[in-house]
Amino acid sequence: MKVLVINAGSSSMKFTLFSMANNTVLAKGQFERLGTDKPNMIYKRLSDGLKFEGIVPVRNLEEALKRVCAKLVDPADGVMKDLGEIVAIGHRVLLGGEKITKPVKVDEGVKEIIREYIPLGPLHNPANLAGIEACEAAMPGIPNVAVFDTQFHMTMPPEAYLYAIPTEYYEKYGIRKYGFHGTSHRYVTLATAEFLGKKPEDVTLITCHLGNGCSMAAVKNGKVIDTTMGLTPLEGLMMGTRSGDLDPAVVIHLIELGHSTKEVDTILNKKSGLYGVGGINSGDMRDMINAAEGGNEQAELALKMFARRVVKYVGAYYVLLGGADALVFTGGVGEYSVPMRKRITSQLGALGLKLDDERNKECFGKPGVISTDDSKWKMIVMPTDEELMIATDTVNTLGLKK
Template identity: 50%
Template structure:
């Protein structure tokens, strides 16, 4: 069975086609600048055919899906002979609110529920819906499955997700902690249990998804009990361009002194803050590390702030769970940043955590980097959110 995995943004559409008999990617690509001038990059993986990269007219997501199908089935660039060889489509959907604690087969009721969650995910959910509706238009009759970033975190206890504001705001508007990167946290926590050789029951993991967007999750008995992101992906750690958690009074001071509206302030906190805002160099940690090595004090400060906050959350989650069996690093920075991992773990020896510096010298590979005498295992585990989406899609469609 072939499963097409779609991650639709407002002007982009990423895709991977999986052969689920072997769980391998046979083709992948991205449509960019949808609604502007359009560009498609398509890469066959399994059969040695050439990559396609060119500007194409992509006025809507429907045309983008059409272009993807054309390339997947073309004699020159294709990996399948016809659309009939795609058994199902799995969609990444950012926000499922409190409505979805697992992946679901898409129907009109599900679409309506995703639409109702737009106020909670105003940037992503509309784009995700565009991808779903485009596939329904271009691929009528092909089953579609929604896999939610928020679903894994729906097991959090109420004391972890309720904000200490008037309870009526939760009742009326659903204002609570939801968490994101759930598909990634779910995947790496499962792999970590396999590496530990222990069952989910009784286990305690801290998964660190570190990249341009970053979050930690406390995973107990195989289920999420806390996570750093909140109502939106803005809460928690400082990130590439997001501020993370700050004193809300800052918003009032910015409004009064800069004359900014709430939406303008949120733009600053989402797009101009984080390590970019502190360093003034870049939102890319590689650029910031280079600048820090060259003596840029603000770049060094940005790294210190990020590492310090990750360290604090690790300690907090160990306290909340009564310890940890393993710390897992994943995502772009977590997988490829040995210096970042070393800085974060430094000083955690009193908690029984240390790494082997030689084993830590790894990028993008699954590895146990636990140091001698460490009571807590430390793992690097590359994430694979697309495979989780493909697996869920196959399972649900096969029911």
Template identity: 45%
Template sequence: MPSQHVLVLNCGSSSLKFAIIDANQGDEILSGLAERLGDESPLLKYKYNGTKQQLSLPAGSAHQVAILQLVTLIEQLSLTNQLVAVGHRVVHGGETFTRSVLVDEGVIAAIQATSTLAPLHNPANLIGIEVASKAFSDLPQIAVFDTAFHQTMPKTAYLYAAPYRLYREHGVRRYGFHGTSHYYVSEQGRQILGLTKENSRIICAHLGNGCSVTAVLNGQSVDTSMGMTPLEGLVMGTRSGDIDPGLIIFLSQQLGYSMAEVDTLLNKHSGLLGISELSNDCRSIEEAAANGDAQAQLALDIFCYRLAKYIASLVVPLGGLDALIFTGGIGENSDLIRANVLKQLQFLGLDCDSEKNTAARFGQAGVISSDTAKTVALVIPTNEEWVIATDAARLAQEV
């Protein structure tokens, strides 16, 4: 089968993650990250043919400059003519998009209309689409949405118990995120275990600086932990996850916080960082806890307890559980977190094989539950970029 190379762009609020991927094999031809965009010393780091390089960008460079520098790099490496499409990760598709789409003016307008639901990400995603469309004017541009996979959730799962008019008039509802990751690992898990798509009950735990769990019934998302924004749900690196909404009122009325300060507090100063008062990096917190730091240990305990409680709750929409999958930076690499969570879920037929659990790290997939466990637990490295690449290549063929 001939190669189908796709340029994948993931524009964050102050970063640009990119890769050229063979959609057929999943091989990364080029990969990298432009970081600290808008700051005094932005950098573009990349890996090509096993060699890592980095380029300095002019002070204050934003996404446009980074993408143009990437275009120049791709041309210098003689990779341009091999591309069949550009795939764009778009964080929020609202209710408009239930699958990946070929970008046109209508799609751009719909993404713009949804930007109020993701003000830090959708505008950056649109910049990526605009600049790439000009730089690669002869290539199809494909938008792949974080929220699309969760559009199969029923109203009982996605509606808030707020006045219905807020949903009808303003789209206030739960949307869910990390959709490409949950889709990818649930499909991989189903194939590894030999489960049919028509008879599979899987829970996926995507654990990184952002964390979410999703219930996947017969290949479809039926509930997930993140909501209208990525703030809802689990304890995360710097995000609080679920809180009493009255806390926002208390912070505002009693402590004098502005809404901007509340937003910063809950999104950037909470979670593992807020509890540990040390770091948002799970590795640093685990190391501190091992050295006797009680605050770090408390952060890990709360993280694992909330995760286990959420996983247990998602068995309800599934009516049972065939497999639990861990993925993401923490999910793939922290055997300590996995063991702690599985210990709390033994009543679901889950357990942890210590030797298998220790072996499944640093990109190594595998079953981590014992041979006698009634429910299987696995580690599966996620590959959101390959999902984007395969969708982009498929849609490009239809143009």
């Protein structure tokens, strides 16, 4: 049984083809810089390490998907004889509001709801929808399933998801905290429970998805009671290019200074965070650490700000949860940035946590405990696998048997 997972963005498309019999990846890759004159395709076959990378002239996402399909069935480079071997396609979708709170087979009604929430997800929802429609055109008859980023966070109580503004704005317009990265937080919750030898309903965790986008979740007995991202993925932690939390009056002031709402959106989403503070024309954590180690004071300030905000939320969530079994790091930064994990964890001594430096170095992109044996609770690195979670949800939603 083969399931294709698609994660379509505004200028990119990631794809992963799974054999669900043993949850193995057959092929994966992505298109980058879609919409430019140099769209780049990366294709990897996992069985023997075959890799293709190069500029492939496509004009849009639909053409990119056709190239992917051709590669998957190519006699020399492919992994199957016919596209008909794919039984279903799973899609990462940003937001379905309160109208869709679980994975769902795509039909016209589902697509209409995705369109309805474009104003709250102007970068993601249109691209996610385009990915679905491209698959419908390229592989007619194969069912598509939408898996929403917000799903795992729908267990938050009203005191967590409501904003302290007039309730009419929630009732009329759905303005509330939705939370994102839910597929990742759910995967690492399940994986960490298994790692600890417990059932998901028996674990209480603080999960930290740290990458270019960053979010945290407070998970009590396997269910989210709070998360850092809000109405959009802009709220919460400092990120690669996003500001995270700030005084709402900053937005008002920027507009009064003459910036349009579109310009303010660009400033806060694409020109802030590490990129905006670090002064090195990059929002990449690796670049920022290298610059700081080279004596760049602005880069050092950006790293201090990033770590401080994570630490602040760890403290808040620990109290909300009434204690926790583990603090879990995932995402590109969480899994691979040994220096940033040290910056964060070195400030958590008041909660009874101690970092084991050697364990921290050893856990480079692989699961493991990085706290000392005498820590009050554990700190764990747990690589995420959102694609496998989406593929699994797709199979379960359609009632398919492996």
